[in-house]
Amino acid sequence: MQALPFATIAFVLYVAAAIWQGMTLFRRVPPRQGMVRLLAVLGLLLHIPVVVKLVGQSPGLLPGFTTSATLLMAVAVNVVLVASLFKPVLNAGIALFPLAGIALLAATWLPNQGGHTGLTPGILLHAISSALAFAVLAIAAIQAVLVGLQNQALRHHHIRGIVQSLPPLTTMERVLFELVWAGIILLTLSIASGLIFLDNFFAQHLAHKTVLSLLAWVIFTTLLVGRYRFGWRGMRAVRWTLGGCGLLVLAYFGSKFVLEILLNR
Known part of the structure; x- marks a missing residue:
């Protein structure tokens, strides 16, 4: 083909x-x-x-x-x-x-x-949960950008154009947090399965991914706690979501990009 x-x-x-x-x-x-x-x-x-x-x-x-x-x-x-x-x-x-x-x-x-690596059911679970976690949280990042644009437009009393086409801001924020919830559950499963089934989860070539994934997990968890304990929303939710997703991008692709694309190793 x-x-x-x-x-x-x-x-x-x-x-x-x-x-x-x-x-x-x-x-x-x-x-x-x-x-x-x-x-x-x-x-x-x-x-x-x-x-x-x-x-x-x-x-x-x-x-x-x-x-x-x-x-x-x-x-x-x-x-x-x-x-x-x-x-x-x-x-x-x-x-x-x-x-x-x-x-x-x-x-x-x-x-x-x-x-x-040897492909076992445990490693397969880790791979699938990792892929789904990244996919859901990537969608959450795009949703966060839309929420941010909508929030800024409403703050400046711009009610035409994109604001008229999007669902109400409360609906957009609710969907954002639903995506973050789904993503953090999958990310938790990914990290837990990696700790259980990967013998070298903290090895040199996986250390950066492990640390960055854990930091992203902390950021998303803090966001959810802030949402339900202190009512976080709006641009604060947008910034925390994008920050967590940025760490995940570095975790999933950072070293691969440097080694394979820049250094050709």
Whole structure:
């Protein structure tokens, strides 16, 4: 299978879905959520076989930076599509869909490194929970950006444009905290399964991921405690969410990017 044509078509479909949803947000076109989902689903159907091929070509059972990125993006796209059937989170696709397409194209062009490990049910649980935690919290980060934009617009009495297209601020914040709750549960499962099933969870090459993941867990937990104990909301919730997600990005991709892309090791 030639990966590049699949990746290119998927990229076009993802971008088309993001553009339409973005134009809907700015009230340039009528909402067509069914069409946006269809475009994204078609992109995902082309995305998945490319990921399967890339994972199969990895020299070890732990995929490298580019394959990991496109795998996590596929999970995130799937999560946002399913969640959008029940919650108003499809606007997250404005950023998520193009990022998924870019990651997919990059994975077909850049070299893929991999690490060797034995795949056991415990390690599989750790890998799945880690991927889902990252996907849900990445969506939460995009939701936080939208909440921040909406909050600032309302604060300056700008009630046209994007504010008119988004759900009420209280609904947006409720969805944000629901995403954080789901993400922290999955992140807890990821960290716990890593401690139990990975013999070298605190080894040199995993130390940074372990520490940063724990710091992200502390940030998200503090946010949830602040929300229900002190009523934290608005820009404070946005900043804490983005801070936690930033640490997770560094945890998942920091060393992989430096070693595989910058140093080519």
